[in-house]
Amino acid sequence: MAGVWARRLRAAMWHRALLLALAGFGFQGLYFHIGETEKRCFIEEIPDETMVIGNYRTQLWDKQTETFLPSTPGLGMHVEVKDPDGKVVLSRQYGSEGRFTFTSHTPGDHQICLHSNSTRMTIFAGGKLRVHLDIQVGEHTNNYPEIAAKDKLTELQLRARQLLDQVEQIQKEQNYQRYREERFRMTSESTNQRVLWWSIAQTVILILTGIWQMRHLKSFFEAKKLV
């Protein structure tokens, strides 16, 4: 486990990919394939007042050239986000390349679902759609170049601001963790209590049923003049 953390420390230092210079070459991130009617859902468990930004890019399989086309106009994705209580927070259609944002108001599991909205069935026709997806949560959503420009910060001030945001996010997550642990403890204690009370109640019911059976049968036999 220690080796894993050492590697993560190095990984954390090589954090950000080159933002702008690579924009033209297209990024290389996680992708998956989705069918026409398929829906893919991702769950983000986040504290409250946390911003989530998702970026996606789609590519359609071209049967003639047997490759994925770089971009497909006219083909969009429908994004639906539900909060922990099941209420829909965001339900919107985006183009073949899009960016969706939402901020959580209750802590818990938020579900982000994506499915394609292709109206022309011939576009898919047995092919598949490749979706590149990236979801950023909390402090990672901050756009520091923009913040530097807006607040006119020097480099040190900008770095201090970034550290403060990072710490704030960790603190929020810790608070949420405390709330979850409390719920967890309550469920465990309630389960334990129920097991105990039910065992006692079961024993009492069995004894009472036994006594009632004996008495009832005895009076029945006496009524039928068998004893």
Add this chain to the structure above:
Amino acid sequence: MDEPGVWIPFSLLLAAGPLALLPPAVSGFSPSLDSDFTITLPAGLKECFYQPMPLKATLEIEYQVLDGAGLDIDFHLASPEGKTIVFEQRKSDGVHSVETEAGDYMFCFDNTFSTISEKVIFFELILDNMGEQEQEQEDWKKYVTGTDMLDMKLEDILESINSIKSRLSKSGHIQTMLRAFEARDRNIQESNFDRVNFWSMVNLGVMVVVSAIQVYMLKSLFEDKRKNRT
């Protein structure tokens, strides 16, 4: 100082001059090198994800099953040529690290062995040594205004800031792991709770029904004999 690592970005920046003036939102997005996702996998389905990798980088995948009867899943990792690197069956968590070749690595979670239970799977990708896509620190010099007047050298301060930042990232990572473990334990407990409730009710029903049947059967035995006598 990693000379090529610094100069390649600058030359690419010059090449993409006009693009550099656009805000990042307009010019497409570059995903971060560490990402985690939590997915729901319905019963009987298999879902695959792909990660493009350059040569001689390191790909580390860590996954955990958070919810769903049995808390197990099949995991499959394949190289860009289609060769199977890892194939695990019915595991509840796992960590795998590969030294990569250039191409798209595919990893799949397979829930086909389960007929009714939907699984919730948390997985994390950590990418190392990604080559010219890396930068030692964000190049914010062009976005800041003004200069800092200090006694200390700016470089020393920046170094300690970098160190703080990486330690905080590590804390964030540990928090994510703890969150996954806790979510799994919580789901186990909640399903225990439901099970205790359900089986207690069933138990009560069975006891009442059995005692009523016993009494009724005994009574009916004697009533028949009475009828036979007369």
